[in-house]
């Protein structure tokens with residue numbers, strides 16, 4: 340098996356070659372060894388909330404919170420880390436606003452920062468309860484996706500789909516409409532069968548399709564604006580193995596085949612490698628249980644090599660493309676076979692900032708092409724772009740609300756400029772009918788969002804009923820839901 344992520348054959352040699360003029364000869368050298376460690380998905384799990392005080396009652400705070408990519412910080416007056424729902428319900432009416440729930444802090448937008456009370460459900464993540472008859476699991480909203488996936492696997496069950504990483508909390512992921520890829524598979528929140536939410540006045544609300552259906556459709560994707568979700572009941576299925584296939588192909592050829600590949604495979608996605616003319620296709624399909632053939636995780640090698648190409652040839656795009664064409668070896672493929680949770684989510688040791696928009700399915704490829712062309716006007720860009728497929732659902736603020744979708748994501752290395760992801764890509768995404776990922780960089784305000792979401796006004800009505808004083812709104816949410824931003 341070849342590690343798929345060693346695409347650029349020995350880019351280190353290329354560096355030496357660039358200095359000596361021996362580029363082509365050196366480029367034929369042996370592929371560099373895969374140095375990336377096997378995935379350790381839980382490693383990031385405590386990235387942002389580790390500093391939460393572990394006491395139940397609000398305590399004066401001396402600690403600073405920051406998100407995963409470290410572009411948002413706050414020093415709340417209090418942390419609230421309740422041991423159970425009753426404690427949360429008793430504390431919320433008295434807690435200092437803005438009241439903001441925090442998960443794993445993996446959102447790129449300032450959804451979480453507050454000078455008031457930061458609420459962590461790290462202690463509401465106890466043992467999941469599987470209902471074998473109805474194929475559902477009842478689980479605390481503070482549980483991490485990966486912890487749930489492992490617990491389900493131990494009992495012979497699995498989630499239908501997973502995002503790229505699994506360290507997010509369920510509530511954080513579902514509240515921002517986190518998704519994986521698969522033309523027939525919806526985002527994670529579409530698997531919610533019931534949930535419990537504590538509104539800022541301390542009332543506990545239960546909802547499902549049958550009970551309180553409006554709240555159910557509003558709360559599944561609600562950015563922490565309606566209250567604090569304490570528990571979910573999710574649809575699950577018997578555990579399953581997936582076969583992964585990864586290959587490299589000319590971007591134009593792969594884009595031409597993308598609709599057919601998305602229709603044929605349970606999961607299909609592609610990564611465009613900017614300034615190379617190449618993309619990677621990735622499929623996962625269900626296979627009968629057999630001996631696992633785990634993947635060799637080496638995403639980091641690709642990032643390292645693409646970055647080197649940028650660092651050495653960034654100022655000369657034509658030379659960069661020429662070098663990439665000689666270094667990328669399209670004959671390399673990767674195969675793996677393992678339990679679904681082991682393949683669908685990996686780890687992301689290299690930190691970055693990201694913007695992702697969800698485009699109507701039919702606009703996806705044209706949108707991707709234009710975003711790529713816009714990105715390639717900037718020589719500093721090297722991060723791969725991600726292109727995925729998601730099925731429609733009915734949650735009011737779901738970016739997939741009643742439309743099948745293609746999502747297009749662009750990234751910038753942590754510490755490098757990312758403003759252009761918003762200012763330059765945003766208009767292109769919007770031209771193609773895109774709705775922004777709630778957890779990823781965008782600058783849309785209330786009026787623009789209202790135009791994109793047919794049920795936005797209904798959500799607002801319900802939000803005002805549950806939180807008439809707007810105690811759940813921080814500065815970012817004021818711009819989305821606040822009275823002065825209509």
Ligand SMILES: Cc1cc2nc3c(=O)[nH]c(=O)nc-3n(C[C@H](O)[C@H](O)[C@H](O)COP(=O)(O)OP(=O)(O)OC[C@H]3O[C@@H](n4cnc5c(N)ncnc54)[C@H](O)[C@@H]3O)c2cc1C
Nearest residue numbers: 442443444445446502503508510511517518562563568778
């Ligand atoms: C490396 C990386 C990879 C990613 N991959 C994907 C991907 O493949 N697909 C995808 O769609 N997204 C992806 N994301 C985005 C990520 O899934 C979302 O931003 C998600 O919201 C993060 O979850 P979290 O637990 O960190 O929540 P946070 O960022 O801490 O919070 C997100 C929102 O949820 C709210 N919230 C948290 N807990 C509660 C609660 N108990 N009740 C009510 N509201 C609550 C918060 O108030 C906030 O509004 C990725 C992000 C990173 C950094």
